[in-house]
Amino acid sequence: MEVREHNGTSFYSYLAEEKLMGSRCESCRALHVPPRPLCPACYGNEMSWEEMSGIGELIAFTTVHIGTNAMIAAGYDRNNPYCAGIVRLREGPAISGQIIGVDPSDPESIAVGTPLRATFLNRGDDSGNFLAFAPVD
Amino acid sequence: MSERRLGRGVAVVGAGMTKFGTFPGRATRDLFVDAFQEMRGSVDRGLDPADIEALYIGNYSSDLFEKQGHTAPIMADWVGLAPRPATRIEDACASSGVAFREGLIAVASGLYDIVLVGGIEKMSDLPTEQVTDTLATAGDAIYEIPAGFTFPGFYAAMATSYMARYGATPEAFMHVGIKNHDNGARNDKAQFGARISDIMASKRARAEAKGRPLPDWADEIDFLRDERANPTIAWPMRLFDCSPISDGAAALLLVAEDLVPSFSDRPLHIIGSGQASDVALHDRSDLTSIRAAKLAGDQAFAMAGLSPHDVDVAEVHDCFTIAEIIATEDLGFFPIGEGGKAVEDGRTALDGPQPVNTSGGLKSKGHPVGASGVGQVVEIWQQLRGEAGDRQVADARIGLTHNVGGTGQTCVVHIFERRL
Numbered sequence A: 001m002e003v004r005e006h007n008g009t010s011f012y013s014y015l016a017e018e019k020l021m022g023s024r025c026e027s028c029r030a031l032h033v034p035p036r037p038l039c040p041a042c043y044g045n046e047m048s049w050e051e052m053s054g055i056g057e058l059i060a061f062t063t064v065h066i067g068t069n070a071m072i073a074a075g076y077d078r079n080n081p082y083c084a085g086i087v088r089l090r091e092g093p094a095i096s097g098q099i100i101g102v103d104p105s106d107p108e109s110i111a112v113g114t115p116l117r118a119t120f121l122n123r124g125d126d127s128g129n130f131l132a133f134a135p136v137d
Numbered sequence B: 001m002s003e004r005r006l007g008r009g010v011a012v013v014g015a016g017m018t019k020f021g022t023f024p025g026r027a028t029r030d031l032f033v034d035a036f037q038e039m040r041g042s043v044d045r046g047l048d049p050a051d052i053e054a055l056y057i058g059n060y061s062s063d064l065f066e067k068q069g070h071t072a073p074i075m076a077d078w079v080g081l082a083p084r085p086a087t088r089i090e091d092a093c094a095s096s097g098v099a100f101r102e103g104l105i106a107v108a109s110g111l112y113d114i115v116l117v118g119g120i121e122k123m124s125d126l127p128t129e130q131v132t133d134t135l136a137t138a139g140d141a142i143y144e145i146p147a148g149f150t151f152p153g154f155y156a157a158m159a160t161s162y163m164a165r166y167g168a169t170p171e172a173f174m175h176v177g178i179k180n181h182d183n184g185a186r187n188d189k190a191q192f193g194a195r196i197s198d199i200m201a202s203k204r205a206r207a208e209a210k211g212r213p214l215p216d217w218a219d220e221i222d223f224l225r226d227e228r229a230n231p232t233i234a235w236p237m238r239l240f241d242c243s244p245i246s247d248g249a250a251a252l253l254l255v256a257e258d259l260v261p262s263f264s265d266r267p268l269h270i271i272g273s274g275q276a277s278d279v280a281l282h283d284r285s286d287l288t289s290i291r292a293a294k295l296a297g298d299q300a301f302a303m304a305g306l307s308p309h310d311v312d313v314a315e316v317h318d319c320f321t322i323a324e325i326i327a328t329e330d331l332g333f334f335p336i337g338e339g340g341k342a343v344e345d346g347r348t349a350l351d352g353p354q355p356v357n358t359s360g361g362l363k364s365k366g367h368p369v370g371a372s373g374v375g376q377v378v379e380i381w382q383q384l385r386g387e388a389g390d391r392q393v394a395d396a397r398i399g400l401t402h403n404v405g406g407t408g409q410t411c412v413v414h415i416f417e418r419r420l
Ligand SMILES: [Zn+2]
Pocket: A025, A026, A027, A028, A029, A030, A039, A040, A041, A042, A043, A044
């Protein structure tokens, strides 16, 4: 397997391959998602890539009516809001992602605790895949 | 962590600020000159600016807001203080709270006796969508912003986590906005010096003048629930849950305690200081509290030898209404999960037992991000000196400021005492 640095560039290159990847510290076995080159728990710097199941649970969210420029360019606006959230993965770490398959115009229908599965979202330009989560059927 | 002490006592002997608002055509340096002049006039026994030895300037992002980097030496120049050392501190919305702490540390160390601490920001030159992106850079540009998080979105996410855990409703957040607008209406430096009820009345008057049907809001909460009157920005944060886009500057004079008699009859002694950092929002085990705020508060209370209920008046970082509720819990004013009920019960009102954000807070006074931390100290200066006019907390002796950067990756807390 090719060696990829444990950083954001590699994280997104894995997302382009539809893989959600984290860094496993070889010294203390702590798991880091997003990946990182230095373990804050033990200062170990031997990391190995580990693919996440993508299964998790929504722990916080918002429906955004005034979005970032990138999201406005992707077609979202006040009349077409999107949901952004934080998802705790089954493996332990939590990560931010767009939440799809929910109704952002009815935020009270979206619940903390909802089981979710990772999906890989292309926002219609050449900027690659973004991490998203959708409710588990 | 062992209890930390200052090397020697330091006091605030001068304080000034511009009105917070939007000031087309005026750059940060112009605003800073005004704040400096007001600060100079506030020094009881006068200030010869030549005595100032160094400057510490809080500034979040003049680089993006007004395409001006390297702002500290410009501020020094514009108030006639070049070639003194001038240092810019950037910790997002906590920039000038941290600049204040750096100035404090510099004097406490004995390196300087007299320093100027400032805060500056000029946000209103940019179109709103670019302000949104600029503020979002206080989050994690690699892992948080691509998810679609905006700055209101981060705090909205904390709010949903808080609601899920404690059963709070958006109405609790609305009560923070109502209170802070009530206070800001008593502050001529506030960007929005109008009560929510005043805003409702003016909207009714406008509808009447245009011959449109009169809105029939039963009360302020009813108005704030109206999507047309109070649109959602990032649910559950609506327009009146969010601090505005603001321009402003503020300035303070800090001196070693043994020099106080030559400057001031009524100084503010800085008796507690704390600061902490934290990880990105998604890396935290708890989203209903800001760990850096708890740690900074604990450090400041330990240094001061005080407990939360000794505080007579507090300025806390209400960039969003949920942030004030979390702040009042993190600082120990109220038990965890009860900050929302406390504001609904009026406990943090001007005439309540624990007044919070008597200035109107960032919500009503305005939030020129890099100026907000020093602006909070200006309010405590007025309160402890009995100069706060009709928002005066009677006999205030102990004041506190709580200034948060980003989503709580930085927090800095200070405690002040009036001894006379
Ligand atoms: Zn490790």
